[in-house]
Amino acid sequence: MGPSGSGKTTLLRLISAQLRPESGKVFVNDIDIHALQTKELYQLRRSMGMLFQSGALFTNLSVFENVAFPLREHTQLPEEMIHDLVLMQLETVGLRGAHGLMPSELSGGMSRRVALARALVFNPQLMMYDEPFTGQDPITMGVLVKLIKHLNDILGLTSIIVSHDVAETASIADYIYVIAAGKIIGEGTPQQVLHNESPIVRQFIQGLPDGIVPFHYPAIHKYIQDLGLCSN
Amino acid sequence: MFKLIQLIENFGQKGLAFCERVGIAGIFLTRTALRRPRFLRFLPLLIEQLYFIGVLSLVIVVVSSLFIGMVLGLQGYNILQKFGTVAQLGQLVALSVVRELGPVITGLLFAGRAGSALTAEIGLMQATEQIASMEMMAVDPLWKIIAPRFWAGVISMPVLTAVFDAIAIFGGYLVGVEWLGIDAGQFWSNMQAAVDFRVDVINGLIKSVVFGCIVTWIAVYQGYYTVPTASGISRATTRTVVYSSLAILGLDFILTAFMVGGW
């Protein structure tokens, strides 16, 4: 978690090897992912799944085809099996009835659920969520929160959620890292973080408008000067 | 004085940035075009793209070529009349079209219609993170998305150019023979005597393949490396059309010099 621009999404992209670090290393399952060849990286990626902020469904394919995509690409399963697997995945996220729709006909929350179904098709070990709750109405938010927690427990996943929805995320997280300006400023279980003494963390958790992260953007002149009431 | 130094610095920086971009584009092209072909899985993708890039460009090519051929016939007749050599109209139209107008105008039309569509499509896929999510699913987007489009462009161009050539010559025939009354036999036989298949027609098609490569390359590159916002995509699309057009005209000169001058 952390304020906007603190580098949360960048961190996620570094973990999934979409970005290269200028210095330092990232180890996933004790493997230095940036030292891998493309082929090995792709092998490793099959045990990772990522849910993008916009869902990122392929707009020219139906919901069914979107979820079937990884199966068709990486396996040679017969059509009947693919059909069953896809519907099972969609049932898990509660969208089996929507399998014939096109992505343009889905709401934001529904797109994300389909993307979730697609990402889980190969039972990855690691799931990454990039701001899954942002901009959702309370009902959809509740659905997504429940799904993420439920799937994490049932499938034995490791999930990394990047978010700035403190309440929702704290309700399902086992461990929280608070990041600001590219550094970790607080960590711990939800209880520990909520009672953290550090002023930055407190400002973020409690949503205080002014504190270490100031309300006023630094201006060169004083207020009186800008209004022209004083000459220097 | 200081300003002048700054100006030169800026220039140098821009030059370096340009070289870097060309380098990235070159590596991009090699990674796309030079791969172990897995035909069976590639073919359906290629066919789909051939439809969107090639077949859907037919309409504009056919209509433009007909009118260009007719205008050539009209203007050519106008001028040749003064020398009493109207019988050479077929030769005039055919050589202009087959050597230059065919490849160049087809290329420009292709850049405007197919090139901009490609850039917009790929740019939009980047902006909505579809390409990133494909990478995360361990599917190489260069193979699945970019390469079929690239090869479809390279294959479509000569086909479109051949169609352009044939229909433009037909347009010239319509105006010259049917309307303005030149003798049909003279029209065709003079043309056949002047147009050599290997030197003129084939060279024109070679040009069109080169143009196809350049236009498609620029289009997919601009789409892939666009700034993923709405204004970014629109600027990328404009760049595709402008750069492709300039590249076509520049390459046309170089290729023509090669073919005619025999460097």
Added chain:
Amino acid sequence: MIARRFLEFAVGLFMILGVVALVVLAFKASSFSQYSQRNSYQVTAVFDHIGDLKIRAPVTIAGVRVGEVKKIMIDPVTFRAKVVMFLDKKQQNLPSDSSASILTAGLIGANYIEIAPGFADNLLKNDGLIEETHPAVILERLIGQLVYNLKGDKEKDENKKTK
């Protein structure tokens, strides 16, 4: 998703259209250069002046096209123009004393070579040389000659008068 069948059909038509256009261009709008190494033999002729003669200009006998000009060079010793022609193998019956002239198609058209057959017994073979040649007619020289002749006539007339 557009049906696969329709896609394949449309693309197939597209490619066929391209091939058809190419065939039309090949047969209706252009001609194949028929004179290559395989079906022709090479003959050289040296001219005083070739005028406007270009490569691929036709070579004719009695007005019928039997070959084309392949190369034009300058002989470094005599400074005359050496023209290399490819002639159709089927016309290998030219006597070795045939002559070659450069004529103009129409009044101000392109130049071409016309070969007038001779009477000798042995024939021109591959890499043969035509010895008798007539250069192209240069319009300026013609006019110059005409003016000179006219002046000459005028002087003769004046001489006659004074006599």
